[in-house]
Amino acid sequence: MKRLFSELLLFGLVGTAGFIADTAVLYLLRDALGNYWARAVSFLCAVFVTWVLNRNLTFRRKTSNKTARQEFLHYFAMMLAGGTVNYLAYAALVTWSPIVQRWPVLGVAAGSLAGMVVNYLQLRLVMYKHDKHTGG
Template identity: 40%
Template sequence: MLPALTRRLRQARSRHGALLGQALRFGVVGVIGFIVDTATLYLALWLGAGLYGGRVLSYLAAASGNWALNRAWTFRAAGRPAGRAGAARQWALFLLVNLVGFVANYGTYATLVALWPLAAAHPVVAVAAGSLAGMTGNFLLSRRFVFRGA
């Protein structure tokens, strides 16, 4: 009985350790995505896209980069769909599944920009708050539906 219990505890610790490792890698990718998001937003603002349209563009750029990094690093053990069509489907599924996080992310951003003058003057504050709001849901949904074998 004791060896069976020990084995089960070891397996549970291994699963939780793998989950924690994925969550940490997902967070690192999220920080990179935040940098891409912010840089793209400021470029779009400079080009005249506006606070809201620029944010849609910046989110798409960041989400696409995050998909590629999560596919290659965070969830590399999940297996990959074959060919370009499989990768394109996985990218589209990633964007679709992460719409939940996008709603939290963009909603937080838009609320702060609209109601807090500091965030409107320095959109990076609102981008950061939005990123944090969407990250947890994105991790859980991506792990469950996009990178299933992880």
Template identity: 40%
Template sequence: MKRTLPFAIAGVAGYLVDAGVLSLVFGLLGPVWGRVLSWSCAVTATWLINRNFAFSDRAARQGKRRELGRYGLAMIPGAMVNWLAYGGAMAVLPALDWRPALAVAAGSLAGLGVNLVAAHKLVFRGDR
């Protein structure tokens, strides 16, 4: 699939946003609410990247807000897989400074395939 590499690159950028925001707010919001905020920021970043690169030929020309809403909803199944892996990693990794970033990486990798299929089938469908 020609979209896999650009989607994966967007995923790396999303990981950097996710882990970066989480590292900034972890002490204040904790591992759950901090992750809610960081995941939301990462979803917005990956939507922007994916609509301009991986799915540029199928991105909505109008209704970008609606497309972002569809993207956020379509990412929920992948988020569930992501959060299960994140929680598992947080539970088993030693409590060191790098634990949240590594747990986010585990979650991101776990949800990648689900998110690719959801983006392709549910969000970036071309103008209809």
């Protein structure tokens, strides 16, 4: 139970780092690309940041049994499900909430929370389900 709690805590911290990367890129690009396209780019950046951190921190005792390249491509594909939930929540709020239109970070936060559960379950139950030392 302690290990699971530690894993959830690290996953949340990695998610926070991803949120910061996501928001920074969004704000950097939104004037040039608009809120929707800037978010698409910022999402890609957040996926890369969270993959590196989850691989080396959260699930460091686990393995995906793939090369780094294969693992990233699999990770990215899996994150599309959580990313879809994330982006739909963000887009709905940006579309219908004047407050979120003005402060898109609120939409990023809502989207991040919505996608977090989907992402964790995919990683825990599908990608990083094998212990490195025992294989099981």
